[in-house]
Amino acid sequence: MSGGRQPLPAWVDIGLIPIVNVLLAFVVVGLIVLSIGVNPFTAVRIMIGGSVGYPEAIGYTLYYTTNFIFTGLAVAVAFHAGLFNIGGEGQAYIGGLGVGLVLLALDAVLPPLLLVPLAVLAAAAFGAAWAAVPAYLQAWRGSHIVITTIMFNFIAAAVMVYLMVNVLIAPGSMSPESREFAAPGHLPFAHELLAGIGITMGQSPLNLTIVLAAICCALVWLFLWHTPWGYALRTMGHNPNAAIYAGIDIRRMTLLAMGLSGALAGFVGVNEIMGVHHRLLLNFTAGYGFAGIAVALMGRNHPIGIVLASLLFGILQQGGAELAFDIPAITREMVVVIQGLIILFCGALANVTKPALEALFQWLHTRSDNAPAADAAEA
Amino acid sequence: MRQVQCAGQPRRVGRRYIAVALALPLAALVGSTTRAADIMPAVVYSIGEKFDGSFNEAAFRGAERFKTETKINYRDFVVSNETQFEQAHRRFAQGGNDPIVGVGFLQTSAVTTVAKQFPKVRFTVIDTVVDLPNVRSVLFKEHEGSFLVGVAAALVSKTGKVGFVGGMDIPLIRKFVCGYEQGVRWAKPGATVIQNMTGNTPAAWTDPGRGAELAKGQFERGVDVVYAAAGTTGLGVLQAAKDAGKLSIGVDSNQNHLHPGSVLTSMVKRVDLAVYDTFTAARAGTWQPGVNVLGLKEGGVDWALDKNNATLITPEIKAKVEQAKADIISGKIKVHDYMSNNACPQ
Numbered sequence: 098m099s100g101g102r103q104p105l106p107a108w109v110d111i112g113l114i115p116i117v118n119v120l121l122a123f124v125v126v127g128l129i130v131l132s133i134g135v136n137p138f139t140a141v142r143i144m145i146g147g148s149v150g151y152p153e154a155i156g157y158t159l160y161y162t163t164n165f166i167f168t169g170l171a172v173a174v175a176f177h178a179g180l181f182n183i184g185g186e187g188q189a190y191i192g193g194l195g196v197g198l199v200l201l202a203l204d205a206v207l208p209p210l211l212l213v214p215l216a217v218l219a220a221a222a223f224g225a226a227w228a229a230v231p232a233y234l235q236a237w238r239g240s241h242i243v244i245t246t247i248m249f250n251f252i253a254a255a256v257m258v259y260l261m262v263n264v265l266i267a268p269g270s271m272s273p274e275s276r277e278f279a280a281p282g283h284l285p286f287a288h289e290l291l292a293g294i295g296i297t298m299g300q301s302p303l304n305l306t307i308v309l310a311a312i313c314c315a316l317v318w319l320f321l322w323h324t325p326w327g328y329a330l331r332t333m334g335h336n337p338n339a340a341i342y343a344g345i346d347i348r349r350m351t352l353l354a355m356g357l358s359g360a361l362a363g364f365v366g367v368n369e370i371m372g373v374h375h376r377l378l379l380n381f382t383a384g385y386g387f388a389g390i391a392v393a394l395m396g397r398n399h400p401i402g403i404v405l406a407s408l409l410f411g412i413l414q415q416g417g418a419e420l421a422f423d424i425p426a427i428t429r430e431m432v433v434v435i436q437g438l439i440i441l442f443c444g445a446l447a448n449v450t451k452p453a454l455e456a457l458f459q460w461l462h463t464r465s466d467n468a469p470a471a472d473a474a475e476a
Numbered sequence: 477m478r479q480v481q482c483a484g485q486p487r488r489v490g491r492r493y494i495a496v497a498l499a500l501p502l503a504a505l506v507g508s509t510t511r512a513a514d515i516m517p518a519v520v521y522s523i524g525e526k527f528d529g530s531f532n533e534a535a536f537r538g539a540e541r542f543k544t545e546t547k548i549n550y551r552d553f554v555v556s557n558e559t560q561f562e563q564a565h566r567r568f569a570q571g572g573n574d575p576i577v578g579v580g581f582l583q584t585s586a587v588t589t590v591a592k593q594f595p596k597v598r599f600t601v602i603d604t605v606v607d608l609p610n611v612r613s614v615l616f617k618e619h620e621g622s623f624l625v626g627v628a629a630a631l632v633s634k635t636g637k638v639g640f641v642g643g644m645d646i647p648l649i650r651k652f653v654c655g656y657e658q659g660v661r662w663a664k665p666g667a668t669v670i671q672n673m674t675g676n677t678p679a680a681w682t683d684p685g686r687g688a689e690l691a692k693g694q695f696e697r698g699v700d701v702v703y704a705a706a707g708t709t710g711l712g713v714l715q716a717a718k719d720a721g722k723l724s725i726g727v728d729s730n731q732n733h734l735h736p737g738s739v740l741t742s743m744v745k746r747v748d749l750a751v752y753d754t755f756t757a758a759r760a761g762t763w764q765p766g767v768n769v770l771g772l773k774e775g776g777v778d779w780a781l782d783k784n785n786a787t788l789i790t791p792e793i794k795a796k797v798e799q800a801k802a803d804i805i806s807g808k809i810k811v812h813d814y815m816s817n818n819a820c821p822q
Contacts, residue, residue, distance in 0.1 A: 157563065254676070255676055258644075258645065258676035259676070262645065262646060262647070262676070270584075272581040272582055272584050272585075272604060272646075273646060273647075274584070274585060300566070300593070302559070302562075369559075373559070374559075374585065376585065378558070378585070379558075379678070380557070380558050380678060381558070381559065383557035383558065383559060384557065418556075418560060418563065421553070421554075422553055422564070422567055425551075425552075428554075429554050429555075429556050432556075433556075
């Protein structure tokens with residue numbers, strides 16, 4: 098007989114448990130929403146309908162998703178190397194600065210086909226450079242990367258404010274924003290692209306950057322699991338001592354992992370600055386860097402998981418805004434509570450339902466094991 | 477609470493409940509068509525809390541006043557990040573709301589984009605200029621109001637040192653401190669102004685603890701009156717002044733009542749008036765686009781004198797401040813606007 102604990106079937110672990118957790122989260126959220134006197138079914142209808150119900154809403158959801166994919170991948174790459182990169186926010190900020198500087202300097206001279214790749218490269222280079230400093234301090238000086246990356250978020254914010262208020266501000270502008278980029282420096286919006294092939298879609302900030310996000314997912318997967326560097330990086334993450342013993346230069350690997358991580362985070366700047374705002378401004382990162390940590394954890398640091406988690410976060414972000422918009426009784430703070438609960442159930446409490454399901458499947462397993470045995474005895 | 481249509485529903489989940497829920501939007505639709513002649517105004521607040529005791533709350537009060545007087549409901553929205561400004565304006569415009577007020581300079585680009593898309597919808601922006609045929613831009617001469625409270629601060633100060641705590645370090649706040657300095661020097665030529673900005677991220681608007689620390693630091697350097705132009709952070713400055721037995725000056729809304737006897741006066745910026753005027757003008761059909769600059773003359777900025785600070789303002793101070801006010805209105809005193817050339821005369 099099967100005495101030992103059976104591992105759960107893969108479809109239960111990957112498929113059923115998250116669904117059960119999401120449902121549990123919605124039950125708790127529903128009770129809270131009910132307690133402030135709002136029909137939970139109306140709330141869910143608005144939240145889901147407002148995030149995936151019509152083309153424009155889908156556009157907004159996918160636009161948020163794009164940002165979450167970048168920061169989620171950034172955290173995941175560092176995490177596989179055993180590094181906790183809390184600095185996605187600052188790296189995204191400086192990545193956006195790179196995009197902005199390239200576009201402000203060259204948007205009148207270069208054609209889009211040269212300008213756009215250059216701006217994307219600048220985002221990667223600036224983000225990577227911003228992450229490389231904490232990486233260097235960790236690898237050669239032993240300063241803890243969690244502390245330094247957090248501090249670098251503040252430095253990035255201060256640098257940006259200084260530049261925007263004193264240097265890059267458009268003359269005569271009230272708010273600290275640069276001038277608008279010329280047309281070659283705009284990435285096409287999804288609704289513009291779709292209009293080109295005869296599909297009409299409402300205006301949304303979704304733009305070509307989502308393709309870059311998809312490419313990044315594939316490249317990260319390829320890099321981590323199908324290249325020697327990815328292997329070395331993961332080895333270091335599992336056991337730095339073993340990595341050293343295997344002849345891996347963990348200082349250089351730290352630099353590489355953080356550089357890639359920073360470059361990925363920097364692509365948020367491509368989406369926001371070149372894709373949506375078309376000008377440099379303050380606070381376009383809006384917390385995506387920090388949310389990336391939750392995205393990566395929920396997505397189990399795998400590109401596919403990160404895409405799914407990013408979709409959930411995108412739905413929550415867009416659906417939450419619609420909720421606050423349509424039901425005044427549900428305030429912005431209430432929306433944060435709802436989002437937090439769903440993330441809590443899906444991410445942090447993912448293992449709460451696992452023992453119960455394990456017991457259930459153990460029982461089912463024993464029963465199906467016993468049944469043929471009983472049949473045999475009868476025969 | 478406003479617009480809580482769902483509050484009275486039975487708290488029982490059943491088939492009837494769902495039917496009620498489905499019927500609600502329908503009922504709302506029918507309700508709105510019967511009053512189609514009325515305007516459907518909307519407000520998009522600036523970053524931060526709606527009840528910040530200052531800037532956003534002033535806008536809220538203006539909208540509430542309109543609602544009480546006309547029984548016309550309005551919609552409002554507090555964004556959680558800056559990218560939502562555009563989304564909020566577009567959603568309001570699509571939903572048939574008109575006029576739509578954007579509070580704060582952070583909404584410049586959002587309103588520019590959305591106003592171009594909806595040329596028939598009337599927009600009003602506060603604290604910034606959007607040059608479009610369907611946008612009214614309301615600016616305030618904060619430097620004039622700050623000049624007046626600077627006069628009051630200089631006259632009441634025994635040490636000859638007065639303080640200023642700003643929120644985020646941006647041109648708009650430097651405009652406040654610049655007007656304040658001019659007022660201080662006009663009233664008492666030898667007086668010094670010690671100024672601190674709370675920070676250079678928007679978190680600087682919402683950090684009362686840091687505001688209090690900055691105020692305490694200034695008190696240790698001999699300051700005995702401090703002017704806070706820092707949103708919610710200013711509440712910490714006012715509290716610190718109260719605790720240390722010093723005087724403070726509030727901003728945007730009349731904050732005299734927060735600590736009676738400790739808040740010397742407030743630099744009142746009538747954001748509420750701007751919102752209220754937009755709503756009433758739109759309703760009457762007299763709404764006009766263009767730039768409105770509201771200074772002392774137009775009643776857009778002022779200093780606050782009420783029963784809470786009556787004991788602090790001696791007749792001499794009152795006379796001097798009123799004299800300055802009259803001189804500014806008549807043009808005898810020209811208060812330099814920091815933002816006209818991004819510099820303050822020393």
